Amino acid sequence: IDIMEANVHAFHATLHSKDDHGGKGGGFGGGASWNGPRDFDSSQYGPGAKCVDTDHPFQVEVGFPLDGRGWLKGMEVTLSQHGKSCPLHIWVGDYGGMAEVAMSLKAGMTPVFSYWSSNNMLWMDGVGADYRGPCSQDDSAACGTEVRMFDFAVSDLDDPAPKAPATGHPNVERGRADKLDEGAPARASEAHKEREDPLPESRLDEEHESSKAPTATESEEQEHHEKQVTHTGECPGSFHMSGYGEVAVVPTGWFDPDASPTRVHDDTVIPHMGARAYFAETCTGTYNHSEYLALNLLGKRMSFMADLTGAGCGCNAAFYLVSMRQNSRPSQCHDYYCDANNVCGESCTEIDIMEANVHAFHATLHSKDDHGGKGGGFGGGASWNGPRDFDSSQYGPGAKCVDTDHPFQVEVGFPLDGRGWLKGMEVTLSQHGKSCPLHIWVGDYGGMAEVAMSLKAGMTPVFSYW
DSSP: OEEEEEOSSOEEEEEOOTTOSSOEEEEEOOOSSSOOOBSSOTTTEETTOSSEETTSOOEEEEEOOBOTTSOBOEEEEEEEOTTOSOOEEEEEESOTTHHHHHHHHHHOOOOOOOOOOOSOOHHHHBOTTTTOSSBSSOOGGGSOSOOOOOOOOOOOTTSOOOOOOSOOSOOGGGOOOOOOOOOOOOOBOSSOOOOOSSSOSSSBOOOOBOOOOOOHHHHHHHHHHHHHOOOOOOOOEEEEETTTEEEEEEESOTTOTTOOOEEEETTEEEEOTTEEEEEESOOOSSOOGGGBOOBOOTTOEEEEEEOOTTOOTTOOEEEEEEOOTTOOSOTTTTSOOOBTTOTTSOBOOEEEEEEEOSSOEEEEEEOTTOSSOEEEEEOOOSSSOOOBSSOTTTEETTOSSEETTSOEEEEEEOOBOTTSOBOEEEEEEEOTTOSOOEEEEEESOTTHHHHHHHHHHOBEEEEEEO
16 A cells, blocks of 8 residues: 655545556656646645645645445545645545455554665656646755655544644654554444454354444445335244254245245245245344444354255255345345345345355355456356266265265355465355265456455345245
């Protein structure tokens, strides 16, 4: 994260994901046959300029604001100077690598200073094709022997911003580091609090997290949408989930009299062919995205029993996670449903823990706009081959490891590395009386940072059978 790449004529601020050399940024200066950023100009920034006169010290402030879901919105850099009333702003948002940047910020990043010179710096300070940039050529021999940076301060975005110092002299004793929390929303309820132990052994060792309270704008938007989604439907019931508590089931299709039902009986969820249903904190008979479960499974595991008897070739019994709690738009399905394939007109991160029948099993990670995703398991293919992590002698009717004529256990884990970053998804299929569990590992995924952020924000489990 380049907060400042500058000289007295040019200033750049840029976000870079790990492999993005160019990044995305803003500021002023640079260009040859192309133009660098033009957020301000040399009348505003430079020697003798009216807003930031670089003949004198000035203040640089950077902020990393979060949206209502606790996701990083972007980077804002503000340049100001004592006695000047026109601060300069640089906003860098809508960056493809934002999720990776956010994960790096959360893990903690090291500030770095450097000072160097080159006669090939026109990318930063050149005049550009529009001839509005500051420098027609670079002269590295004219660079000063030193620069100074001082009066460092760190604070929460909610705190008043430190004012630009009136003096141009560094004072080490004035430097400070105020409390800086992660800025993530406090989502734990009084009844359920998140455990710290990684990958505990219970079925679901994620305690209940409710989303951050919506902002005034989000509340108005939610109220508007909920006025549109007022049909009252029948709730199929609830079940007990070990490590969490009571979970309500909300079916899709309350607006469709021909919708397939989902039943709940003896702590068992039973979706009929064509049905889809969501885990929720409560079922009121009205669709409300804020009532859907938001499970944070980052660094945890979840398990369930699956009975797929009767689901042969051409059938798909699916259990997956999507970011429905954070989706405030009702979608074309009128129930706030979203997934990576934009099925109801709304896209969001999707983690397919199980797409299966008695012959095939797939597990797949999808970032919001990645329809294909990256996955593993067994089955599929025409002129190409689907995953082959195991075969039909190990999984299928009468198979030696998982005999799909009988119920079997599905367990999913989302382990972290030493930095607290998501390593991948591990799915394990096992069966009572069998000694050869089957493993699926999905790692090294380009969208892993987005998946991790979605898991941390909390995702909604979904059943479907089609």
